[in-house]
Amino acid sequence: MNYIIFPSAQNAVEKIAQEFVLYSQQNRPVHISLSGGSTPKLLFKTLAQSPFNTEVKWQNLHFWWGDDRMVEPQDPESNYGEVQKLLFDHIQIPAENIHRIRGENNVEQELARFSQELTACVPHLEFDWIILGMGKDGHTASLFPHQTNFDDQNVAVIAKHPETGQIRISKTANLIEKAKRITYLVTGGSKAEILKEIQTTDAENLPYPAAKIKAENGVSEWYLDKDAAKLL
Template structure:
């Protein structure tokens, strides 16, 4: 079952996400959460730092990333660097709970290292690591993480991979479709009118007929889309 949740604007989206992160942090078990890069998480991270810094039990949470560009953490394109500047530098969180993808490493070696760390740290369901919550974005072309239309092997048995951006050729380390799909919950964050047409296509077609990874990758239990009114205008 896929749920579409429409909010008035991006501010309302990040307020809802923050409350849910607070509830996760109150769990009696460690919670493994995979974060996304992009503009919407920037808004979320800043809101968390400003309003939830002292409310969330950060040390109950483990932060991972869906993908990372093969750049150093101080590069403006680094997903980890973005989260560090806007959130991680402003909260009290055990450094061992922050599992960054090391973008400056050799990509193939880093993908393997990341897979091993995930296997050692994240509890398994059906023999595969199962994240509690994976937050993803969607590109204008329907890609998610670094899984691109017509360039993604949905039957890839590996947990991680090295992807090449179809236009720029930039290398990225990403979770695989197999690993993403074994999550308990996936939340897609989509804001803005520019995503409305692609979203309408995903919402009204069988995912089998579409090439978009964002349409095909669904969690074991909860798959949901958090949208602002502009993104949802054609639904």
């Protein structure tokens, strides 16, 4: 595992924000997949402020999501809605660069529409960068332990949260693993135990999708704050 440990969550998200600037300087469409959760909120707030809000060439970045819940975009549960409120409302970005999962739609129809958009827009289905989180149960995107099909050749899948039953659409493990770069952004002491388990146990013997999913032909890395890394 390639661990990069930062003094704080803020330090980690500032590093990612700096890399957004670098990615955006490539004069081509750069496809980035975002994550939901508390630490990404910190990232979006950071990107919305100076210097990043003006230094990033937003017209070159295309944003996607690892997963989203089947709710209205105004719903507090919407991953897209969080980014809209914290970042997109504060920057100049072309509407066509935002590729959201339309949680207000019928789930089967949206799965088909979103899968078609992915296939049409992302060259060779290789994302430039996929930023992922990890739940305390080891899930990532909406790929949960004991219910993820790692051999699913589709690009997206309908998923159900194992406890709440909430319906989501998620990228598949197969699609994520095609990425040129995967960064797990994990912060906070509540993730320390599972990170230690992932570090010390063969991934084949673990049920956690976050332990198994890595870039097949690219870079996989973990950006951790010191609280998350305290047992490593």
